[in-house]
Amino acid sequence: MNKLFLLVVGFAFSMSNISYAGDAKAGAVKAATCVACHGADGNSMAPNFPNLAGQGEPYIIKQLTDLKANKTRKDATMIGMVAALTPIDMENIAAFFSAQKLKIKPIPMSDAIKKGQDIYRGGITGVNIPACIGCHGPKGEGNPGAKYPALSGQNQVYSLKQLKDFQSGARFNDEKSVMRDVVKRMTVDEMQAVTSYIAGLK
Ligand code: HEC
Ligand code: HEC
Incomplete structure (x- = not known):
């Protein structure tokens, strides 16, 4: 009986692995x-x-x-x-x-990186730009379950293009317009600073 029970539980477990995670x-x-x-x-x-x-x-x-x-x-x-x-x-x-390991090159602190860090952690007050940290996490780890992407170590050129695409509306696959609302009032300088910070974030 016990063996049969274990077999059934084991089978159910492997089934759930198949249906919830890719191979x-x-x-x-x-x-x-x-x-x-x-x-x-x-x-x-x-x-x-x-x-x-x-x-x-x-x-x-x-x-x-x-x-x-x-x-x-x-x-x-x-x-x-x-x-x-x-x-x-x-x-x-x-x-x-x-499952692959991300390689991140550290980026030395500078005025521009500090500006990016401030935006990432605190948003921009007065113009209603929220902190990125709230959704993308303190280390840019994202929130896999909520489909918030990891930003940690992401290439600056790529990230900047995404922010510009959200701002122009070229990319609008963000549910409830979350990212389009975030970047609506951001300047190119601010986008550049925050994406430069993200590239070294870990
Ligand atoms: C309310 C939650 C939320 C906040 C706040 C937020 N984001 Fe996002 N962000 C998202 C979601 C959700 C997506 C993915 C949208 C989709 O499904 O394609 C995203 C996507 C992105 C992407 C594209 C990632 C990729 O791999 O293509 C970048 C870059 C980004 N966010 C940067 C930022 C920055 C910079 C800030 C702060 C100024 C910020 N986000 C604030 C939720 C948020
Ligand atoms: C010739 C180069 C090239 C090849 C080959 C390629 N990609 Fe891409 N991929 C890109 C570019 C460029 C982007 C960014 C598009 C943009 O600017 O929004 C991208 C974006 C992506 C994204 C979105 C990432 C994010 O953070 O939002 C995923 C996922 C992706 N590719 C997966 C794949 C997969 C899977 C394959 C193979 C089946 C593949 N790519 C083949 C160039 C390529």
Whole structure:
């Protein structure tokens, strides 16, 4: 009886693993076409390509789904990459990249980085720009369950483009307009400062 009970529990556990998490090994195979830009270990090859290492699985799946739908987030390069991916492929690829280790180069403190740190931690008072830390976390770790992306160590060129895209409305896949509201009144200088800070944040 006991053995049977354990067998049943063990089976239920492995079933739940299958249905809630992607298969990183299968994902590694599918990711072969991604590594030229995003790196074999999810540490990207150029500043305009985002790092995917350590990024939350639900967030990666959401972005791949949105990029494939090609409405609220469009990218001329990525559209070709996601076209053939099924929802299961997306889960597996997300599991693979999420499990990789992000490499972050420390960035020395300067006036611009300090300005970025102040915005990240405290927002900008008077113009209603909230602190980034509230959603993206003290170390830029994000909140995987809530699909708040990790920003820690993200390439500055990439992050700046995203903020500009949210501001222009080119990217509008943020639920309840959260990011569009955040950047609405930000200047390019402020975006530059906060994304420079993020690039070294860990
Ligand atoms: C030729 C280069 C290239 C290849 C190959 C490529 N990507 Fe991308 N990827 C990009 C660029 C550029 C962006 C940023 C688009 C933008 O500016 O919004 C991006 C964005 C992404 C994002 C969004 C990340 C975020 O933080 O929001 C994900 C996820 C992603 N790619 C996954 C993949 C996967 C999975 C593959 C392989 C199936 C792949 N990419 C192949 C260039 C590439
Ligand atoms: C209320 C929560 C919230 C706050 C506050 C917030 N963000 Fe975000 N941010 C999000 C969410 C959610 C997304 C992802 C939207 C989506 O689903 O594509 C996001 C996306 C981003 C991205 C794109 C990440 C990527 O990999 O493409 C950047 C960059 C970013 N935020 C920077 C900031 C900065 C800088 C601040 C502070 C000035 C900030 N955020 C404040 C919730 C927030």
